[in-house]
Amino acid sequence: MVRLVSIGMSYRRGVQFQQLQYFVAVAETRHFTRAADLVHVAQPSLSQQIKALERELGADLFLRARGNITLTDAGEALLPLARRILADADTARHEVQELAQLRSGRVRLGATPSLCTGLLPDVLRAFHDRYPGIRLLIEEGGSHDLVRELARGALDLALVVLPLPTPSPALTTVELLHEDLVVVSSPEAPAPGGGGSRRTVRVADLEGERLVMFRHGYDLRELTVAACRAEGFEPDFAVEGGEMDAVLGFVRAGLGVAVVPRMVAARSGPGLRVTPLARPGLERTIALAHRSDVAPPRAARELQRMLLER
Secondary structure, X not given: OHHHHHHHHHHHHOOOHHHHHHHHHHHHHOXXXXXXXXXXXXHHHHHHHHHHHHHHHOOOOEEEEOOEEEEOHHHHHHHHHHHHHHHHHHHHHXXXXXXXXXXXXXXXEEEOHHHHHXXXXXXXXXXXXXXXXXXXXXXXXXXXXXXXXXXXXXXXXXXXXXXXXXXXOOEEEXXXXXXXXXXXXXXXXXXXXXXXXXXXXXXXXXXXXEEEEXXXXXXXXXXXXXXXXXXXXXXXXXEEEEOHHHHHXXXXXXXXXXXXXXXXXXXXXXXXXXXXXXXXXXXXXXXXEEEOOOOOOHHHHHHHHHHHOO
């Protein structure tokens, strides 16, 4: 903690923005020559600036052994701070460069894969129709990964599943919607839970069913497994490790059944039987998250408004 405070004080006194760029380049490439190429500067100039940064901070940032560059403890402490400063500066630059009436700019939006499939297409189409000059940069990932990317300034907004795996006061979340989960299966296979004319299926009826399961890190995986265990059984996986499109494809092929969001099932097209879960069923809460200490850029605020008003 003392070292972090010291670094922050030194930055306010005399650390140059360019020096932080050079430091991050070396930290990521672990090579001074490659880092110099990356930031388009001569290698001697980069080395001089790194040494000047170390003098300003009063600590070595790199251990320099022949053919091997590693971070010192001070370098490890500085790296996340430097990345965040650079990311914030990049966001500020894009904010300032936006033209009147949102004719240009960008939005960096993170979302879980199921939300990219179910919720986002219609909202992003409406946003693009209204603001065709705004670039939309979408990153798919689990809520844990998206929270980390938000914290380091790599995203403006993120659609995440609550509760967050690691709640943080540094993030502001606003509940967006509650979504039911349903069971999808191949029409060629017996209906889940014993078939017949039943219009719903209970979680307990999934015992003995072969499940097509998402990869580790998927919110839907954890939710489904927890629901099965709450009913007193371990789920039986026919195949696991897929992304959303792969899971739906495996279900269509008759490999097993899967638990997916209702919006995903509604957009999945032909070739799937959709069976609701009997009450109380399963649902998940979707929230819109952004950093608490930095307001999202103007274009991101407009997308945020459209998502909240959908």
